[in-house]
Amino acid sequence: MLLSLDSSVFIPVNDLRLIQQFLFCNSIKNRRMYKPAGHLFSFLFLLPISFSIRAQGFPEAYHYKMVKSIDCKHGAVVSAHPLASQAGLKMLYAGGNAVDAAIATQLALAVVYPGAGNIGGGGFLVASLSGGKMVAIDFREKAPLGAKKDMYLNAQGNPVPGLSENGHMASGVPGTIAGIFAALKYAKLPIQKLIAPAIALAKFGFVITASEARNLNGTEQEFRKYNSVLPAFVKPGGWKAGDTLYQKDLARTLERIRDFGIKGFYEGETARLIVEEMKRGHGIINYDDLKTYTAKERVPVQFTYKDIYTVITMPLPSSGGVILPQMMKMVENKPLASYGFETVKSVHLMTEVERLAYADRASWLGDQDFFKIPVKTLTSESYLAERMKLINPDSAGNSLMIAAGKISNPESEETTHFDVYDKDGNSVAVTTTLNGGYGSRTVVAGGGFLLNNEMDDFSIKPGVPNMYGAVGGEANAIVPEKRMLSSMTPTIVLRNGQPFIIVGTPGGTTITTSVFQTLVDLLEFNMTPQDAVNKPKFHHQWLPDVLFVEKGFPETVLEDLEKIGYKTKIREAIGRTELIVVHSPGHITAVADKRGDDTAAGY
Ligand code: DON
Numbered sequence: 140m141l142l143s144l145d146s147s148v149f150i151p152v153n154d155l156r157l158i159q160q161f162l163f164c165n166s167i168k169n170r171r172m173y174k175p176a177g178h179l180f181s182f183l184f185l186l187p188i189s190f191s192i193r194a195q196g197f198p199e200a201y202h203y204k205m206v207k208s209i210d211c212k213h214g215a216v217v218s219a220h221p222l223a224s225q226a227g228l229k230m231l232y233a234g235g236n237a238v239d240a241a242i243a244t245q246l247a248l249a250v251v252y253p254g255a256g257n258i259g260g261g262g263f264l265v266a267s268l269s270g271g272k273m274v275a276i277d278f279r280e281k282a283p284l285g286a287k288k289d290m291y292l293n294a295q296g297n298p299v300p301g302l303s304e305n306g307h308m309a310s311g312v313p314g315t316i317a318g319i320f321a322a323l324k325y326a327k328l329p330i331q332k333l334i335a336p337a338i339a340l341a342k343f344g345f346v347i348t349a350s351e352a353r354n355l356n357g358t359e360q361e362f363r364k365y366n367s368v369l370p371a372f373v374k375p376g377g378w379k380a381g382d383t384l385y386q387k388d389l390a391r392t393l394e395r396i397r398d399f400g401i402k403g404f405y406e407g408e409t410a411r412l413i414v415e416e417m418k419r420g421h422g423i424i425n426y427d428d429l430k431t432y433t434a435k436e437r438v439p440v441q442f443t444y445k446d447i448y449t450v451i452t453m454p455l456p457s458s459g460g461v462i463l464p465q466m467m468k469m470v471e472n473k474p475l476a477s478y479g480f481e482t483v484k485s486v487h488l489m490t491e492v493e494r495l496a497y498a499d500r501a502s503w504l505g506d507q508d509f510f511k512i513p514v515k516t517l518t519s520e521s522y523l524a525e526r527m528k529l530i531n532p533d534s535a536g537n538s539l540m541i542a543a544g545k546i547s548n549p550e551s552e553e554t555t556h557f558d559v560y561d562k563d564g565n566s567v568a569v570t571t572t573l574n575g576g577y578g579s580r581t582v583v584a585g586g587g588f589l590l591n592n593e594m595d596d597f598s599i600k601p602g603v604p605n606m607y608g609a610v611g612g613e614a615n616a617i618v619p620e621k622r623m624l625s626s627m628t629p630t631i632v633l634r635n636g637q638p639f640i641i642v643g644t645p646g647g648t649t650i651t652t653s654v655f656q657t658l659v660d661l662l663e664f665n666m667t668p669q670d671a672v673n674k675p676k677f678h679h680q681w682l683p684d685v686l687f688v689e690k691g692f693p694e695t696v697l698e699d700l701e702k703i704g705y706k707t708k709i710r711e712a713i714g715r716t717e718l719i720v721v722h723s724p725g726h727i728t729a730v731a732d733k734r735g736d737d738t739a740a741g742y
Pocket residue numbers: 552553554555572573574575593596624625626627644645646647648650
């Protein structure tokens with residue numbers, strides 16, 4: 140609407156806070172865009188227009204810009220969308236801490252990034268607070284009370300194609316709003332303030348980016364198929380970059396949460412709308428499911444790496460809480476730095492370590508509230524030393540095939556991760572998801588929000604791969620109220636006890652290998668934060684027995700890996716890593732992944 144430079148670039152100029160931000164921060168990639176003189180000119184030029192927009196509560200909604208990397212002094216937010224990063228930054232300016240900023244970012248993502256940001260999904264929050272407290276909040280969805288182990292199988296015992304992936308039956312009981320209220324106890328600002336940006340963005344609209352337009356258009360048929368009431372996400376004639384998306388129903392749902400707190404979602408009108416939606420589409424989530432849902436505060440996983448680093452991450456039902464320590468510990472005493480980045484030696488070692496960890500994931504991991512899982516053994520030094528003996532230093536390993544690890548739907552992946560760091564040293568990492576892009580593709584009519592398709596993360600039948608090709612067994616079988624196993628791995632690293640790295644990514648099963656590789660890139664290969672995020676990643680998950688490498692991986696290394704026995708496959712993109720590195724007090728680098736609309740903000 141305002142001075143759009145091209146289809147997806149909008150100049151942020153009319154908010155005094157932003158101008159303040161530019162005074163303190165250097166945009167590394169886009170420094171030319173932010174020359175103070177240019178700003179002043181644009182500021183004066185746009186001033187009259189800015190008042191009308193400002194009155195609507197979120198002045199940047201019509202003209203924002205992606206910033207991929209910033210250096211700043213006090214605090215930073217990095218998320219999948221510029222407007223969500225700005226919502227978080229506003230809370231830091233308003234005297235909030237990193238938890239306040241994380242809550243505002245999560246709520247804004249639910250509006251501006253509907254493919255994965257959500258209130259109808261779930262996720263994990265990991266925090267390291269300045270007083271030394273470590274926090275892990277589990278707001279993962281749960282299987283509904285009426286769920287059955289074989290609910291996705293036909294009379295012959297075979298999976299019904301798509302049933303766990305699309306439509307009303309695919310949804311677990313949403314956890315995001317319960318997670319936000321569980322996190323509020325560590326925040327400083329009231330929910331009314333934290334939710335205000337999201338309400339404004341939903342009510343008064345925001346302009347969509349080129350990739351959002353592409354994704355919405357690409358999902359139009361599914362939106363039509365899995366909804367009885369056409370949602371705001373469908374635009375006859377199709378979306379294009381720069382169009383405004385209004386979400387009035389979602390705004391009203393957010394207002395009920397603002398006014399009635401957690402009950403504004405799990406009870407009353409919103410609950411009624413969810414249950415009515417379920418009835419229309421033969422889903423099974425009912426009032427009791429909603430009323431009894433609680434987020435759970437868990438003990439974060441903590442382990443040391445090379446004595447000076449403490450890694451803090453999410454425990455089960457995040458598989459990352461087991462396989463990240465496994466992978467890190469298996470390489471800890473290897474001379475990875477001398478092998479070098481993207482060499483056959485380092486990729487071979489890291490791939491074999493990934494293979495071993497993912498084999499354990501498939502066999503052992505699930506929700507430990509429901510299934511006894513030998514976490515201590517799986518992460519013990521002696522166990523890992525035995526596992527390492529299975530690695531042949533000269534040739535590729537061979538996964539024992541128990542089922543074809545077919546990846547059925549890799550393009551529809553969508554989850555989102557964001558990081559916040561504040562001036563007091565509080566660090567927050569959150570990964571949140573609807574599972575696939577736009578989740579179950581079902582929007583709660585009248586509520587305006589998408590429901591997740593997280594039930595597909597359960598093992599719907601032993602050995603049958605889910606949409607990420609992951610297989611599982613009894614530990615991850617469906618049981619009412621159980622949480623499905625996840626790969627989401629929000630992670631914080633302390634160096635000599637001080638915040639150092641905040642990191643995470645979407646990407647289904649590739650999440651944990653991407654976090655593992657980003658940490659190795661930083662801690663072993665001494666890479667810059669920008670390279671650690673943007674250089675090609677690779678991934679092995681035991682089954683299928685394939686080494687996936689991201690586009691841009693050096694071809695000669697690939698050929699040499701094939702010579703020692705790897706089956707390889709190129710993937711378009713692996714993850715969208717968000718990273719904050721605190722080099723020293725007052726020297727912060729925040730990096731947003733180049734693979735999407737992700738944006739770093741700070742001051
Ligand atoms: O919890 C999980 O592991 C999956 N539901 C995450 C899905 C995901 O990352 C998709 N995104 N790219």
